[in-house]
Amino acid sequence: MVDWDAIVAIAGAAVVLVAVVFALPLIYDYRFANGRVEVVLFGKIPVYWIDGRDIESIEVGDWNDLGLFTVHAGNRLRRSGIVVIRRKTAVLYQVAxxxxxxxxxxxxxxxxxxxx
Known part of the structure; x- marks a missing residue:
C-alpha cells in the first residue's frame, strides 16, 4: 500500500530545497567595491568582505582546487567556474x-x- 502522506512530504521537501538553492543568489551575492570583495545581502548590505590588499591571488578554479581549510561561500551550484581567493593573512586563507x-x-x- 502506498503511503501518500510520506510521498507528499518528500515531494514538498524537495520543492522547498530546490527553491532555496535557486533563491540563494537573490539573498546574497558578491561584488567588488571600495577596494574589497564583498558578500552582500539583497545586493546592498555588506556582511563579509576581504580587503583587496589582503588578496594574494584570485583565480577561476573548481572544487578540486580547494584545500581542507577553505571558507565556502558559494551561492550557486556549479562544479567548475568558482572563484578561489587566497589571502595573505588569515588562518582560513582560502575563500571560494x-x-x-x-x-x-x-x-x-x-x-x-x-x-x-
Whole structure:
C-alpha cells in the first residue's frame, strides 16, 4: 500500500530545497567595491568582505582546487567556474565564491590590484 502522506512530504521537501538553492543568489551575492570583495545581502548590505590588499591571488578554479581549510561561500551550484581567493593573512586563507560571471569578476579584481 502506498503511503501518500510520506510521498507528499518528500515531494514538498524537495520543492522547498530546490527553491532555496535557486533563491540563494537573490539573498546574497558578491561584488567588488571600495577596494574589497564583498558578500552582500539583497545586493546592498555588506556582511563579509576581504580587503583587496589582503588578496594574494584570485583565480577561476573548481572544487578540486580547494584545500581542507577553505571558507565556502558559494551561492550557486556549479562544479567548475568558482572563484578561489587566497589571502595573505588569515588562518582560513582560502575563500571560494561563485559570482555570476567568474572570469569577469576575477579580471576586475586583478585590474584593481595592478593599478593600486
Amino acid at each position: 565564491i561563485t559570482p555570476r560571471h567568474p572570469r569577469a569578476f576575477v579580471a576586475q579584481v586583478q585590474r584593481w590590484k595592478r593599478q593600486s
